[in-house]
Amino acid sequence: MTLAAKESRKRVFIRTYGCQMNVYDSDRMADVLRPLGYALSDSPEQADLVVLNTCHIREKASEKVYSELGRLRDVKVERRRDGADLMIAVAGCVAQAEGEEIARRQPAVDIVVGPQAYHRLPELLAEAERKAALRRAGKRLPGAGVLDTEFPPESKFDHLPAPAGVRAGSAFLSIQEGCDKFCTFCVVPYTRGAEYSRPAQSVLQEARALVAAGAIELTLLGQNVNAYHGEALDGSTWSLARLVRAIGEIDGLRRIRYTTSHPRDMDDDLIIAHGEVPQLMPYLHLPVQSGSDRILEAMNRGHGRDLFRRLVDRLRDRRPDLALSSDFIVGFPGESDADFDATMQLIDEVGFAAAFSFKYSRRPGTPGAALADQIPESVKAARLAALQALLARQQREFNLEKVGMTVPVLFAEPGRKPGQILGKSPWLQSVYVEGPASLIGSIAAVRLIEAHAVSLAGEIVPSLEAAA
Ligand code: 5AD
Ligand code: SF4
Numbered sequence: 323m324t325l326a327a328k329e330s331r332k333r334v335f336i337r338t339y340g341c342q343m344n345v346y347d348s349d350r351m352a353d354v355l356r357p358l359g360y361a362l363s364d365s366p367e368q369a370d371l372v373v374l375n376t377c378h379i380r381e382k383a384s385e386k387v388y389s390e391l392g393r394l395r396d397v398k399v400e401r402r403r404d405g406a407d408l409m410i411a412v413a414g415c416v417a418q419a420e421g422e423e424i425a426r427r428q429p430a431v432d433i434v435v436g437p438q439a440y441h442r443l444p445e446l447l448a449e450a451e452r453k454a455a456l457r458r459a460g461k462r463l464p465g466a467g468v469l470d471t472e473f474p475p476e477s478k479f480d481h482l483p484a485p486a487g488v489r490a491g492s493a494f495l496s497i498q499e500g501c502d503k504f505c506t507f508c509v510v511p512y513t514r515g516a517e518y519s520r521p522a523q524s525v526l527q528e529a530r531a532l533v534a535a536g537a538i539e540l541t542l543l544g545q546n547v548n549a550y551h552g553e554a555l556d557g558s559t560w561s562l563a564r565l566v567r568a569i570g571e572i573d574g575l576r577r578i579r580y581t582t583s584h585p586r587d588m589d590d591d592l593i594i595a596h597g598e599v600p601q602l603m604p605y606l607h608l609p610v611q612s613g614s615d616r617i618l619e620a621m622n623r624g625h626g627r628d629l630f631r632r633l634v635d636r637l638r639d640r641r642p643d644l645a646l647s648s649d650f651i652v653g654f655p656g657e658s659d660a661d662f663d664a665t666m667q668l669i670d671e672v673g674f675a676a677a678f679s680f681k682y683s684r685r686p687g688t689p690g691a692a693l694a695d696q697i698p699e700s701v702k703a704a705r706l707a708a709l710q711a712l713l714a715r716q717q718r719e720f721n722l723e724k725v726g727m728t729v730p731v732l733f734a735e736p737g738r739k740p741g742q743i744l745g746k747s748p749w750l751q752s753v754y755v756e757g758p759a760s761l762i763g764s765i766a767a768v769r770l771i772e773a774h775a776v777s778l779a780g781e782i783v784p785s786l787e788a789a790a
Contacts, residue, residue: 332370333363339386340377342581343543344414346494347437348375349487351413354443357483366397371409371447376416378509380683384416388427395430407454409433409447413440415513419687421471436471437499437514441481446470473515479524490734491763492577493537497525497552497565498544503584505611506622506689507654507682510545519544522552522560522568529569538765539577539732540569548583548592563591570599576765577732579750581607582649586624588633597640604641605675605750608633609649613668614661617654620693627668634672645675645720645749652709653682653702655693662705669712675720675749677713681706714775721751721773728783729753731768733761752777 334355338348351373352362363369372394377383391410398408411433412424418436425431432450435443450468479496487493500514529540542565544550550562560568562580569578578601585608596602608630612618615626637644650665669677681702684691724747733745737754743761744754747770754777755768761782768780 332358332360333368334360334371334373335363335366335369336373336375337366337390338375339383340375340379340414342494342541343496343499343545344375344377346487346496346543347414347440348373349494351375351440351443353483353487354441355447358444358447366394366408369408371411373411373413376412376414378415378419378513378685380680381685382683384420387412387416387424391424391428391431395428398430402458407458409450409454411435411443411447411450413437415509418471418513419509421469425467425469432467434467434469434471436473438473438478439470441478442470442474477518477520479520488532488535488537491537491732491765492539492541492734493532493535494541494543495525495528495532496520496543497562498547498550501545503546503586503624504622504689506620506693507611507651507685509685509688512687514545517546517549519550519552522554522565525552525565526568529575530572533572533575536763538575538763539579540575542566542569542578542580544580545582546584546587547580548587548589561589561591563589563595566592566595566599566602570601575601577748578602579605583608585610585630585633588637593633593636593640596637596644603748603750604643605645605647605748606637607647607649610668611649611651612654612657612661613665614657615664617657617661617665620656621651621654621690627664630668631671643749645751646672647676647750648674648678650677650679650709650713651682652679652705653697655682655690655697656695657682657697657705662709666709666712669709669716673720674713674716675751676717679706679709679713718773718775720749721775721778724749724751724770724778725773726770728767728769730765731755731780732765733757733763735762747778753780754778755780755782757782 336348338344366372374387376387394410401408409432410430412431413435414437417434421434424434433446446468498519500517501510502517504511548562551559554560610630613627618626729747731745731747731753733743735744737744741756742754743757747753767783769783770778770780772779
């Protein structure tokens with residue numbers, strides 16, 4: 323590349339908050355921007371365009387965005403002083419939920435784009451650049467940036483370029499979006515919209531392209547991924563189990579994962595697939611939120627604790643070594659000590675290998691926010707601490723059980739110390755070993771030698787390396 327060409331290259335810095343769906347979306351935004359000449363940058367200071375791909379799930383997550391925007395405004399002001407500019411875009415769920423509010427609170431924002439509209443980024447960017455140039459020339463324009471928070475009738479998936487998001491042998495693949503469940507604490511049905519499954523053929527095509535680009539692991543994503551019901555070429559409807567089986571036939575693909583599931587959509591076929599599809603990893607993230615029937619009802623989860631218990635039994639019948647992970651919320655309005663004890667008891671009975679747990683966060687516009695009997699912060703904090711202590715103990719026990727085993731590890735990145743590499747076991751545990759960086763992106767056999775709270779130490783078993 324000549325110096326001139328190098329200089330004309332534009333840079334985009336994308337910061338991702340929240341879930342894996344956002345990680346996937348960020349990759350796709352990079353894909354959309356690449357043909358416009360945008361290469362990825364490691365910092366806002368070196369970028370011409372900054373995209374914050376935001377999360378609205380809890381108050382803390384969305385407030386972070388505003389403080390980051392304050393910092394970016396300062397960079398922009400400095401840039402303008404030098405006669406240049408910095409374009410600022412807010413994407414994702416905060417953009418969807420608070421579009422106008424963002425522009426009002428932070429006028430330095432040039433673009434607000436919702437999760438269903440980012441395939442239109444090139445047009446939005448052109449429009450925003452035009453406006454910015456006029457402003458720099460001293461024109462006064464009404465309104466702030468450019469806003470697109472529509473749920474356009476065309477699917478963004480039909481308008482996105484081929485994916486380039488394979489990192490160290492692993493890639494996300496979005497197959498379903500949105501949610502119709504309306505849990506009373508959750509903003510997702512409002513920010514991501516109604517449930518939508520991508521057609522099976524288009525998912526399969528993308529899966530093959532990702533494998534051809536070097537992926538040996540695919541994680542299928544959706545807010546309600548096991549509610550997947552994609553149209554197939556012959557007009558029939560494929561379930562997630564059917565799709566997983568078809569993806570399992572792609573040559574060279576070694577691992578399949580999917581997230582996030584809902585207990586109500588865990589059908590027989592999917593449970594059976596866990597025992598039959600060798601690539602399907604023995605790990606399932608199945609959020610239960612609470613162990614109290616009364617609270618589950620108030621959350622509008624559509625199932626009680628018994629259904630969850632039965633599901634776990636049936637899954638473990640098919641796949642005895644299945645590692646279970648879940649999400650928990652403490653301090654939902656009206657949660658009594660007895661309700662909380664019921665959650666602790668459920669955790670005790672089931673045994674989790676990993677978990678995410680949160681204090682209930684009151685989200686404007688959700689039915690939960692209007693409920694009487696909101697729980698004081700101090701009570702939430704005490705319950706969360708007790709719950710996390712129990713879950714941490716279970717995670718450590720789960721890790722300990724694996725010590726002494728030799729397992730395949732997919733290496734993803736360098737470890738914390740020089741000479742170390744870090745990867746994932748089939749049960750999604752972090753495993754670090756002394757090993758060459760050349761193994762990153764591939765699977766090697768590792769003997770697990772020591773368990774820690776959230777990781778395991780291991781050593782590569784050379785003779786098995788090829789067989790793993
Ligand atoms: N407060 C706390 N946690 C929440 N979650 C979703 N909405 C809220 C909220 N208002 C948690 C749920 C969900 C996970 C992604 O985030 O546990 O499964
Ligand atoms: Fe939110 Fe409930 Fe839908 Fe999950 S199932 S995305 S928690 S509304």
